[in-house]
Amino acid sequence: MQIRLKGGALKNAVLVAGNGPSLKKIDYARLPSEYDVFRSNQFYTEDKYYTGKKIKAIFHTVDFFFDEYFTSHEMVKNNEYQIENIVCKMYNFASRKEKIFQENFKFFFPSALNGYDNFFYKLKELSAKVDFDACYLGSRIEMLTGTYAIACAVACGYKEIYIAGMDFCDEIYSYADGRNIDECCLHHANYDIEILNFLRDVYNAKIFSVCPDSSINKYILLHDVQNPSKTLEIETKSQNSIKTRLMPNKNLRNRYKRIYLEANPFINLFYGFLRTPRALKHYLSSKFYR
Structure with a gap:
């Protein structure tokens, strides 16, 4: 598979970290000596750098992408x-309604990547399953962004995938404020478990937990200790560090929102009516002075 991630060669392993309570309880001795890091959604709400500062890829949803990119x-x-x-x-089918977003993606987000075009499409069987569930079964349940990141890690060809903070079996999912940040779609833990099992069964993905106290260990194997002496010096974030989503100024946000208005046929019809008298006046004036 062709890898399209920037930042040099990929490691053999990747740590995909969600925002669950177990993020604070990673057993670093269970991790290999070298690995990349994937994060999702508002990972920056963390009070410490639990997975370090270097991140190979971050994943965000369409609804918040403009602000998260900034x-x-x-x-x-x-x-x-x-x-x-x-x-x-x-996605393929589910994201068809985001046509305007996709058409303008390269203009507003030149340094970002479309997750489907670059990674998810490589998982043909999984993509077909997701499309079928949405198109023919009418399913509105969507996998968590962290689960999506795991799928993309499989598409990238990582040999081992370690997960932390993926406690979607718990009632309280986010360590930050007791809710699952930025997951506005319907979600059910069983669906995420189904996707993880699908990745293991179809793609022979090796997925392990590195958090002894995580509820995910009921379904994912807790990896053995690999480096007994391995520790990570966890740096506390400064008081001035960004811990909430930032928003560009109002004028820039309105310019972004305008692409959706301009694509609306009713809005275009309305503007057409407003422009007609002026256009007609211009036409008659030009004709008169010819």
């Missing part, structure tokens, strides 16, 4: 994180 660039500019790739969570 936030990510601000964090990089402030040297808070080293983010190599910004990925938008996209």
Whole structure:
């Protein structure tokens, strides 16, 4: 498979970290000596750098991508994180309604990646399953962004995938404020478990937990200790670090929103009526003075 991630060669392993309570209880001795890191949604709400500052890829949803893209660039500019790739969570069938977003993607997000076009499409069987569930079964349940990141890690060809903070079996999912940040779609833990099992069965994905206290261990094997002496010096984030989603100024946000208005046929019809008298006046004036 062709790898399209920026930032040099990929490691053999990747740590995909969600925002669940177990993120604070990673057993680093269960991780290999070298690995890349994937993060999702508002990972920057963490009070400490539990997976370090260097991130191979971050994943965000369409609904919040404009603000998250801006936030990510601000964090990089402030040297808070080293983010190599910004990925938008996209599908084939389910994202067809995001036509305007996709058509303008390269203009508003030139350094970002469309998750489907770059990674998810490689998982033909999984993509077909997701499309079938949405198209023919009418399913509105969507996998969590962290689960999507795991699928993309499989598409990238990582040999081992380690997960932390993926406690979607718990009633309280986010360590930040007791809710699952940025997951506005319907969600059911069983669906995420189904996707993880699908990745293991169809693609022979090796997925392991590195959090002894996580509820995910009921379904995912807790990896054995690999490096007994391995520790990670967890740096506390500064008081001035970004911990909430940033928003560009109002004028820039309105310019972004305008692409949706301009594509609306009713809005275009309305503007057409408003422009007609002026256009007619211009036409008659030009004709008269010819």
